[in-house]
Amino acid sequence: MKVVIxxxxxxxxxxxxxxxxxxxxVHLYERTDLLLGLGNVGGIMRNNGRFTAAEELxxxxxxxxxxxxxxxxxxxxxxxxxxxxxxxxDVNKIEPVVKDLLQDMGINIHLVAxxxxxxxxxxxxKGIYIENEELVEGDVFIExxxxxxxxxxxxxxxxxCAMCILRCPAFGPRVSLSARAGIEDFQGERxxxxxxxxxxxxxxxxxxxxxxxxxxxxxxxxxIINIPPEDVNIDKLKSKVCQQYALxxxxxxxxxxxxxxxxxxxxxxxxxxxxxxxGLEKAKYIDPYAxxxxxxxxxxxxxxxxxxxxxxxxxxxxCAGEKSGLFVGHTEAIATGALAGHNAVxxxxxxxxxxxxxxxxxxxxxxxxxxxxxxxxxRKNRYTFAGAEYFERMNKLGLYTTNIEEIKxxxxxxxxxxxxxxxxx
Ligand SMILES: Cc1cc2nc3c(=O)[nH]c(=O)nc-3n(C[C@H](O)[C@H](O)[C@H](O)COP(=O)(O)OP(=O)(O)OC[C@H]3O[C@@H](n4cnc5c(N)ncnc54)[C@H](O)[C@@H]3O)c2cc1C
Numbered sequence: 252m253k254v255v256i257x258x259x260x261x262x263x264x265x266x267x268x269x270x271x272x273x274x275x276x277v278h279l280y281e282r283t284d285l286l287l288g289l290g291n292v293g294g295i296m297r298n299n300g301r302f303t304a305a306e307e308l309x310x311x312x313x314x315x316x317x318x319x320x321x322x323x324x325x326x327x328x329x330x331x332x333x334x335x336x337x338x339x340x341d342v343n344k345i346e347p348v349v350k351d352l353l354q355d356m357g358i359n360i361h362l363v364a365x366x367x368x369x370x371x372x373x374x375x376x377k378g379i380y381i382e383n384e385e386l387v388e389g390d391v392f393i394e395x396x397x398x399x400x401x402x403x404x405x406x407x408x409x410x411x412c413a414m415c416i417l418r419c420p421a422f423g424p425r426v427s428l429s430a431r432a433g434i435e436d437f438q439g440e441r442x443x444x445x446x447x448x449x450x451x452x453x454x455x456x457x458x459x460x461x462x463x464x465x466x467x468x469x470x471x472x473x474x475i476i477n478i479p480p481e482d483v484n485i486d487k488l489k490s491k492v493c494q495q496y497a498l499x500x501x502x503x504x505x506x507x508x509x510x511x512x513x514x515x516x517x518x519x520x521x522x523x524x525x526x527x528x529x530g531l532e533k534a535k536y537i538d539p540y541a542x543x544x545x546x547x548x549x550x551x552x553x554x555x556x557x558x559x560x561x562x563x564x565x566x567x568x569x570c571a572g573e574k575s576g577l578f579v580g581h582t583e584a585i586a587t588g589a590l591a592g593h594n595a596v597x598x599x600x601x602x603x604x605x606x607x608x609x610x611x612x613x614x615x616x617x618x619x620x621x622x623x624x625x626x627x628x629x630r631k632n633r634y635t636f637a638g639a640e641y642f643e644r645m646n647k648l649g650l651y652t653t654n655i656e657e658i659k660x661x662x663x664x665x666x667x668x669x670x671x672x673x674x675x676x
Contacts (some may be wrong), residue, residue, distance in 0.1 A: 252274070252275045252390050252391075252596065252599045252600075252674075253275065253277075253278065253287040253388070253389040253390050253391075253392065254267075254270040254275040254276070254277050254331055254389065254391050254392075254592070254595050254596065254599070255280070255379060255389035255391070255393070256270070256278065256279045256280065256392075256393045256592075257280050257290065257379060257389060257392065257393070257394050257395065257396055257397060257428055258281065258282075258288070258292060258394065258395035258396035258397060258510075258572070259280070259281030259283075259285075259286040259287070259360070259395075260287060260288030260289060260397050260572055260573065260574025260584060261278050261287060261288070261289075261290045261581045261584035261585050261588065262317065262393060262395035262397075262571040262573070262574070262575075262585070262587060262588035262591070263279055263281070263286075263288075263393070263395035263489065263571075263572070263588060264279070264287065264353060264585075264588070264590040264594065265313065265316055265422045265568075265571070265584065265585040265586075265587075265588030265589045266348055266393045266395060266571055266589070266591045266592030266595070267279045267353055267355065267592060268313070268316070268352075268353070268358070268392040268589070268592065269588075269589045269590075269591075269592035269593040269596075269671050269672070270312055270592035270593070270595050270596055270644065271356050271357065271358050271592075271661070271676065272312075272356075272593075272671075272672050272673070272674065273592070273593055273596035273597075273673060273674060273675040274596065274674050274675055274676030275374040275391075275595070275596050275599070276359075276473060277357075277358045277359065278354070278358075278359045278361065278387065278389070279358055279359065279361065280361045280362050280364045280366050280379070280381065280387075280421060281360070281361065281363075281364065281650050282363070282364065282365035282366070282425075283289070283362070283363070283417065283418060283422045284362050284363050284422075285346050285362075286346055286349055286350050286353070286360070286362075286417070286662075287345065287346045287349060288397055288399075288417065289397065289399065289416065289417075289450075289633075290342075290345065290581055290584075291345070291346055291416050291438075292342055292415075292416050292452075292454060292509030293335050293337050293510075293580075293581055293599055294341070294342045294508070294511070294514060294539050295334075295338075295339060295454075295508065295514075295581075295637070296317075296320045296321075296324070296338045296339070296340060296581060296582060297337060297508075297582075298334040298336065298337035298428040298637045298638075299334055299335060299336075299636065299637045299638055299642050299651070300612060300635075300636030300637060300641070300642045300645045300650070301462070301582040301635075301636040301637050301652045302336055302650055302653050303582065303612045303636065303650065303652055303653070303658055304582050304586055304612050304613055304616075304636045304646070305317045305422075305582055306585075306655050306659070307586075307611055307613050307658055307661070307662055308585065308586055308613070308657040308671075309583075309613060309637065309670045309671055310658060310659045310662040310663070310667075310668050310669075311589070311613075311662055311667050311668065311669065312668070312669035312670060312671040312672030312673070313585070313586075313589035313651065315352060316349065316585050317582075317585065319340075319345065319346070319348050319352065319464065320338070320340040320350060320581070321338065321340075322343045322348075323340045323341050323344055323345050323348065323510065324338040324339060324340050325341050325451065325472065325509055325510065326338065326471075326472030326509060327338050327341070329471070329472040329473055329508075329567075331473050331506055331508070331516075332472075332473070332475075332498055332500035332504075332506065332635065333498045333500065333638060334638070336567065336653065337508075339472055339508055339509060339514075339549045340510065341510065341511040342454075342510045342511050342512065343480045343511035343512065344506060344511065346587060347476070348412060354406060355398045357464075361381075363422065363582045364381050364382070365381065365422065365423045365426070366379045366380065366381060366396075366426060367380050367382050367426055367584055368380040368431050369392075369428050369431050369432050370448045371432050371433070373564045374391045374565055374566045374629045375431060375565075375567050376389075376476055376506050376565060376567055376568055377407065377429065379392065382423065390401065390567065390597045390599045391567045391568075391569065391573065391595040391596070391598055392428070392567060392568045392569070392590050392595075393465035393568070393569045393570065393588075393595055394427075394428045394429055394554065394562070394568060394570045394598025395428050395570065395571050395572045395574055395588060396425050396426065396427065396428065396574055396576055397417075397425065397468060397549075397572060397573045397574060398439075398549045398550045398551060398552050398553060398573040398574060399415070399417055399425065399450075399547050399548070399549045399573075400419050400547065400548075401419055401425050401426075401550060402419045402420065402422055402424060402491070403424075403549050404447060404551050405545070405547055405548045406651075408447040408548045408551070409447070409545050409546065409547070409548040410491065410519065410541075410545030410546075411541065411544070411545050412435075412541070412545075413519070413539035413540070413542065413544070413546050413547055414537055414539050414540035414541050415450070415538065415539040415546070415547040416539075417547070423547040424572075425552070425671050427508070427552045427554075427570060427574075428513035428568075429554040429562050429565065429570065429574075430552070430554075430563075431451055431563075432565050432568065432665065433564070434555065434562060434563065434564045435566060435616070436551070436552045436553055436554060437553040437554075437555060437624055437630065438550065438551050438552070438553070438555070438630070439549075439550030439577050439630055439631070440546065440627070440630050441489060441552070441631065441634070442489045442631060443489070446551060447548040447549060447550050447551045448518070448545075448548070448549055448550050448633070449518040449545075449546045449548060449549075450518060450539075450546040450547045450548075450549060450662070450673050451497075451516070451518050451546075452515060452516050452517065452518070453514075453515045453518070453520070453536055453538060453539065453542035453546065453578045454504065454510075454514055454515065454536070454537050454538040454542075455510040455512065455513040455515050455534050455535060455536060456512065456513070456534075456535045456536075456537045457509075457513050457530075459533050459534050459535040460507075460513060460531060460533075460534060461529075461530035461531075461532075462532070464507070464513075464530040467604075468507060468508075468509040468513060469509060472508060472509045473506065473507070473508055473509075474506075474507040474513075475504050475505070475506050475507075476504060476505040476507070476528050476529070476531070477504055478501065478502075478503055478505060478528070478529070479506060479527065482527070483502055483503050484502060485499060485502045485517065486518075487502065493644060494504055497639070501516055501517060502517075503521075504603065505517070505525070505528060505531070512537060512538070515542070516522050518546045519541075519543060519544055519545050519546050520542070520543065520544055521544070522534070522536070522543035523543075524619055525543070540583065541676055542644050544575065549573065550573070550633070552574065553573070553574060553576055553577065554570045554574055554575060554625070555624075556569075556570055556575050556576070556621065557604050557621075558606045558607075558614075558617050558621060559590070559594050559604035560575060560587060560590050560591035560594055560617075560620045561594065561598070561604065566652070567599075568599045569594060569595050569598070570591065571584065571585055571588040571590070571592075572584035572588055573588040574577050575587050575591070576617075576620040576621060576624060577620060577623075577624065577630065577632065577634055577635070578620060578632045578634050578635065578639060579614070579634070579635040579637070580635045580636065582636060582637075583598055583616065583634070583635055584637065586613045586617075587617060588617075589671050590607065590613075590617070590671070592603065593605060593670075593673070596669055596675050596676065597675065600675055600676070602675070605670065606618075607667070608665060610650075610661065610663065610665065611650075611662065611665070611667070612636060612645055612651070614638075615644075615645075615648070615650060616634055616636065616641055619634065619641065619644065620634040620641075624649070628653075633643065639643050639658075654661075
């Protein structure tokens with residue numbers, strides 16, 4: 252059985268692992284020369300409800316990627332405004348480690364392989380076309396192309412191509428394969444009704460910061476610097492993807508986190524203003540390169556799906572990560588990817604698909620985000636274990652806990668322990 256995955260971000264890598272463990276031959280196609288997509292620039296794990304979700308994943312048998320992010324954490328259990336017990340993985344070291352794991356597992360990775368179209372017959376995908384027009388056939392397909400770009404979207408809904416990690420000018424634009432198969436995409440909205448949202452953080456070169464800031468970042472993981480009142484821009488918070496950081500503390504302060512580079516927790520911030528701050532006089536953006544003016548635009552392309560991650564209207568296509576809803580985060584991409592990979596194999600074998608119950612945080616966010624997509628108001632929100640609306644819900648429902656035994660018991664009582672590492676073939 253051949254499972255074909257399109258998009259090698261956290262969601263695609265996670266889907267590849269569970270599909271492989273279920274016994275399929277797995278091929279992963281990625282348009283750039285790096286796996287992990289946006290995972291090469293984020294780094295924050297285990298903050299707030301992401302801790303619970305990470306432990307659920309481990310107990311369900313899909314802990315490999317969490318194991319790597321834990322292992323490569325530069326800082327553990329740090330707090331910053333609105334966020335508790337965050338772990339920060341090193342974004343400059345993570346990609347080759349994940350690539351090695353996938354290769355060691357026998358997953359076939361195809362880099363610089365942009366998928367441009369699908370071959371469809373009676374609601375079934377027969378194959379995908381790679382840019383050079385090669386046709387790749389398969390039994391089941393999983394789309395994990397994210398929601399960022401193509402460049403035209405960053406021009407139309409943002410401040411231009413910000414030269415982000417996805418590097419569209421060189422590797423070519425994202426393609427929505429479910430849309431190519433005739434299924435209309437959903438789009439996320441901002442508070443004012445405009446489409447998409449700005450990515451909410453940038454990276455500065457640590458070498459461009461003062462020695463004092465650099466040392467504090469290395470030692471403590473966080474540096475908070477007050478912004479002069481004339482430069483505070485509260486309104487900008489509304490345009491951000493990451494509503495979990497749309498708190499006034501993030502407008503009134505520059506918050507820097509150490510992820511190998513210095514992660515600046517705001518979307519585009521003019522360089523001239525940034526350099527007014529003590530210690531940042533020589534600051535330089537390294538992601539996106541145009542971080543003083545713009546950032547990437549996301550959430551313009553989500554596929555309608557059921558809670559087992561199957562794309563509605565196509566028999567043999569699944570989706571995960573940002574492509575599968577207004578999800579923000581690595582943990583969210585890994586969790587949805589793990590379920591999609593496992594279910595792809597169940598589908599091909601003709602056995603019932605797994606839907607995770609709402610008594611788990613992962614099952615609940617998958618169904619809640621899906622339900623919320625139906626309303627315009629719901630499309631203005633993003634869904635993450637880390638904060639904003641969904642973390643409030645986790646608290647209200649008693650789903651949030653950092654008690655590992657309690658999380659394990661929750662999963663075991665449902666007989667879901669190791670379910671995602673089951674060999675089905
Ligand atoms: C600047 C920034 C900082 C962030 N920081 C954090 C953080 O600290 N913590 C956190 O949890 N989350 C963070 N996020 C959010 C998080 O990174 C994403 O929500 C998550 O990684 C999305 O994963 P994904 O696999 O769904 O999509 P992506 O990472 O977008 O991956 C999609 C992949 O598909 C590929 N692709 C697209 N089209 C094609 C095609 N046609 N053919 C082949 N390949 C294709 C792309 O090249 C890409 O590699 C951040 C996001 C950004 C932009």
